[in-house]
Each structure stands twice: as structure tokens, then as C-alpha cells.
Amino acid sequence: MANGSALSVPTTARIPSSLRISSSSPIVQRIFNRLSRASLIQLALDWLDIRSDGVSFPVFRQSSQDDGDFYPPADSVEELQELYLAMAERKGPKREVVDRMLEGDWRAGITMYQLAMADLQYLYDHPTSQKWTSYHILPLRPQPTSNSAGNNVFHVDKKSMEMPRFHPSSFLEKLQLEVLPDSKTHCHFDRHKTLPLLILRLFIFESPYSFDVRHRVSKDASPMDSARTIYLAFPDSAPFLYLTKPQAVGPSSAVDSKTIKAIIVDGIPKALSRPRQRYTLKPTDLVTNNLSALLYTNSSGRTNAAGGGWSVYADEKKKDTPLERVLPTAQNADSDELGPTSKRKPQEASDARALKRRKQVAKGRFGISALPGDGTGIERMDVVLSNAKLSNRDTAGIDHENSTASVRVCFAGSHVFAGIRQLVECGAIDGETMPGWMTGEEGVTVGTVENGRMRGHKGSGGV
Numbered sequence: 242m243a244n245g246s247a248l249s250v251p252t253t254a255r256i257p258s259s260l261r262i263s264s265s266s267p268i269v270q271r272i273f274n275r276l277s278r279a280s281l282i283q284l285a286l287d288w289l290d291i292r293s294d295g296v297s298f299p300v301f302r303q304s305s306q307d308d309g310d311f312y313p314p315a316d317s318v319e320e321l322q323e324l325y326l327a328m329a330e331r332k333g334p335k336r337e338v339v340d341r342m343l344e345g346d347w348r349a350g351i352t353m354y355q356l357a358m359a360d361l362q363y364l365y366d367h368p369t370s371q372k373w374t375s376y377h378i379l380p381l382r383p384q385p386t387s388n389s390a391g392n393n394v395f396h397v398d399k400k401s402m403e404m405p406r407f408h409p410s411s412f413l414e415k416l417q418l419e420v421l422p423d424s425k426t427h428c429h430f431d432r433h434k435t436l437p438l439l440i441l442r443l444f445i446f447e448s449p450y451s452f453d454v455r456h457r458v459s460k461d462a463s464p465m466d467s468a469r470t471i472y473l474a475f476p477d478s479a480p481f482l483y484l485t486k487p488q489a490v491g492p493s494s495a496v497d498s499k500t501i502k503a504i505i506v507d508g509i510p511k512a513l514s515r516p517r518q519r520y521t522l523k524p525t526d527l528v529t530n531n532l533s534a535l536l537y538t539n540s541s542g543r544t545n546a547a548g549g550g551w552s553v554y555a556d557e558k559k560k561d562t563p564l565e566r567v568l569p570t571a572q573n574a575d576s577d578e579l580g581p582t583s584k585r586k587p588q589e590a591s592d593a594r595a596l597k598r599r600k601q602v603a604k605g606r607f608g609i610s611a612l613p614g615d616g617t618g619i620e621r622m623d624v625v626l627s628n629a630k631l632s633n634r635d636t637a638g639i640d641h642e643n644s645t646a647s648v649r650v651c652f653a654g655s656h657v658f659a660g661i662r663q664l665v666e667c668g669a670i671d672g673e674t675m676p677g678w679m680t681g682e683e684g685v686t687v688g689t690v691e692n693g694r695m696r697g698h699k700g701s702g703g704v
Contacts, residue, residue, distance in 0.1 A: 255417060255445070256427040258357075259296045261350030264343040268468070268490050268571060269351050272359050272486075273343065278335040280362050285325045285342055291316050296354040299346040312345025321346060322508050357429035357442050360470065365434055369530040371472060371485045375539045378405060378480040378510070379518040397521060404480045405513040409439075412512050420508030436532055437477040437540075445469045445487070445501065469501060473509075474532065479541035482509065482522065483532070526685040537617040538684045542661050544610075549680030553609035595668070602672035603665040606680050611658035617669030624678065625649050625689045 271283065283493050288297035299321060302314040315321045328338060347355070364370060380403045381395040413428050425446035434441055446468050468490040474483035484506065487498040510520045527538055537544050547555035553688055609619070626648040658681040665672035670679075678688070678695040688695045 254610035255413070256353055256425055256446075258352060258354035258427070258429070260353050260427075262353070262356065263350055264348055266351075266552060269343065269356065271490075272356060272363070273339050274335075275363055276335075276359065277366065278333070279329070279340040280366055281335065281342065282325050282329045284359060284362055285338075286322065287358065289322050289325070296352045300349050312341060312348075314346070332572065334403050353427045353444065354429065357427065357431075358443065361429075361440065361442060364440075366474070371483055371531050372528060372547055373472075373474065373483045373535055375504070375525045375527040375535050376482045376484060376522040377525050377539070378482055378513065378520055379523055380405075381521055387443070395519060397523070402480075404478070405518070406512070406515070407475065409441075415512035416508060419511040420505050433474075433532075436536060438532065438536075439475045439477075439485075441473040441475070443471045443473070443505075444490075460561070469498070471501070471505065474535075476536060476540045481525075481535075481539040483535055483539075503622075504582065517543075519647060526687045528686050529621075531618055531620070534617045534619055545684075547678060548684050549610060550606050550608045551682065552610040556609055584671060599666050599668055599672065603662050606665065606672050606675065607658070607662045611656070611662045611681060613656060613659045613663075615656075615659075619681070619686055620653065622652045622657050622686045623649065624651075624687075624695075627689050627691045 275283070289299070299318075300314050302316050304602045315324065322484070328341075335493040343351070351359075380401050381399050382398045382401075384394045384396055386394060409430050417426065422692050427444040429444075431440050431442070432438075469487040470490055471487040472485040482504070487500070487501045506522055513520050525539055527535065529535060536542065538548065539545060543555040544552060582597065628645045629648045631644045631646060652661070658679075661670065661679055664670045665675065676690070676693060677683070678685075678690065690696070
């Protein structure tokens, strides 16, 4: 072998958290510049609290270092902590903190661990920045018969409440082998600060040889140009999984996001499976930017199958049931209206009674769900009405016996079901004849309505 030649050995090992990236890298600059001043200061203080592993150590003053540096290094961790606490107490531009961190204290580079913390901090600051898709983890049961090739045939056990055992290190080891054998990844687990979730951040490089050989030839190219980030969220004690769409970190990428997501979705159940215990992922057709809405519908709570009007039975404050033998005390609605409405005009009294009636209907159809400001809002719902009957005025010149069509209905807003509830209260929608899927009972955001019943997209969902 010639002297000075490079040797690249392929390996399936994950990228270590101690790997440093240049502070001037466009990826680092992009992630840091989108954080607020307060988040950057808190991030620096968190890094200074971690002293054991050394993956977030700053640059300290050396004896031979020039004191005329624009950002002179500190002598100790305590000095840096006092500096950033002082910056937190006074007002100033965000650029001051970014330059101090990247050109001063961490001028030697940002580790993959620090980059993951900065990326997750943006997720905590902007909870609706990612679009999440919910999946149901279901066990596979072997059938007594086998196929023509002699292999076992498995079927999905939808009634089972079995949950896979989850150990983070084992899961990552299997996921690397099953899903990404030809890629380089950095994995970072973090506990959500406010929600009962365990979040996994996957930082994926498309080529395992981009560090030594190929990118030495091209000085302008960087392995970060093809990197993508994807998030997985595991709710506590629930057979569900939330997954985001892979997002490109750099300017170029050779692999489509849909391809990467399909590979990961196919490999996650393999990483969760064990000998004689196999699992599969079934999409629930619940897609939203709100993690709280996912936890409200697909988690270990009492509201999983209690959408719409059924939510009253999931309320922990109410203990009454339909089988209660002692009837509750009836409220006298007439006595409430005698005083205030007796002095009103007949038309105003009639409108007040109609409004009260509509609110009672809305309460019966939606229960305690779909309230503005409850934090469980769905931003979009797409429904296809299959074989919808057309009215006579829309079927001029058309055979009335076959006057049906497929109609797509899209609801969009900050809280779709709360908006529908308000439309019921104001009389724009008839709450008594309104179908149940408009109240959120099905727990899906994409589906097809056939014969008045919701069927989820691609066979999943309500029925």
C-alpha cells in the first residue's frame, strides 16, 4: 500500500455523542440561530452542569494563551456560570449569546450530544413545529397452518393488550441492524419536560463512508449536506408510537423522505420484537402537530375510546354511570327563565331558549371534549364522503337513480372540533342530525365515510 493512502473500514456502529462538528458549520449556525436568547442561555447552563462525561466541555484558558482574545476563555466552570447568569439578568441581542458560545467558549466545536440538545430545545419552545403520525403497536400471533413455502403465517391480534418490553439501548442496537445497516446515525433519548413521553431523536447520514474517503476529494462537500432528522415519541405504558416526517438538515439529499420513513416504519416492529414475540405497526390515521392531542386520543389514559360525547365517562371527577339506580336531582330549567326572560320581548325570549337548547345539544354530542383552550386541538381533518347523494338541483340532466358522487370535505383551523362545536351552538350545524365522526368520536384525521360510518384511510381507523 502506498504511503499516505487512506483506509476506510465500514462499520454499523452509531456515531458517538462526543464527535465534534465545527462551530462554523452551516448546520450548527442554523440550529443555534433559531433559538431564543433565553433558550440559548439555559442551554449553556445545562451544558456546564454536565461534568462527568466530557461531551459538553467548553474551552478553558491555557497558560500560553493570549489575553487579548475577543472572547477570552474562562478559568473555571463557575466563572462561566456566573457569566451566563449575568447575561440572563440583562437584556440584549440574541447574537451576543450565539457568538459567545460558538466563537468563544465552544470554539473547538459542538458535539453531537450538544447539537441534539439544541435541536430538542427548539422542539420544546415550539411544540407544534413537527407533524406527528400515530401508530398502534399490535402483537402478531402464529396461525396453526403454514403457507406453500412452509413458513409460518401470522395474524394481527387486535384484541390483545400485550405491550412489548422496551429497553432503550437494546432497541437502538436492533434498530441500527434492522433499519439502517448502510447509514450512519446518532441517537439521542430525552424525557419530555411536560408530557409523559420519551423522545428519540435520530440524526441520519446517508452514507457510511462520507467521513474519510469521498469527502476528502471534494473540499466543498460535507456529510451534513445529506443528513436528516426524525423524531420518535414513546408514550408511557401505552402500545402506541408517534413518528415525524424526516426533515433535511443540509441543502441536499439523495434519498426521499418517504423512503426513509418507510424503512424506519418497517424496521421499528423488528427492533421491538423478541423470540416468539412479534409485533407490527398499524397506522391510526391520526396526524397532528399537537402532541397533547395524540396523548388525549392514543395513550394510556382514559380518553382513548371516549371521544365526542363519550368523554363524560372518561372524566375522573364524575363517578356517575348509566347504571346508577338513584337518579340525580333534576334541574328546573323553567325557573331559571321565568325571572330574566319574563321581562324580555317574546322574540328575545324565544332566541334565548333556542340558544340554550343548542348549547345543551352541543354538550350532549361533544361532552367535555372540543373546548377552546383545552390544549388538544386538531389542526386539520380530511374526510371523503363515498357515494354521497346529490340534491335535485345538482343533478339536472343526470340519471337520478345513480346521482351519487364522492365528495371530499376538509376542516382546518387551530382546533377543528372546537370550531364545529361552536357552529353547533350558533345554529350553523344541526347538532341532532350531525354524524358522530364530526365530534371526534373516531379518533382519526383522515378517513372515508361509507353508509354513514367512518372507515380509516388504508383500512385503519374507526371500523
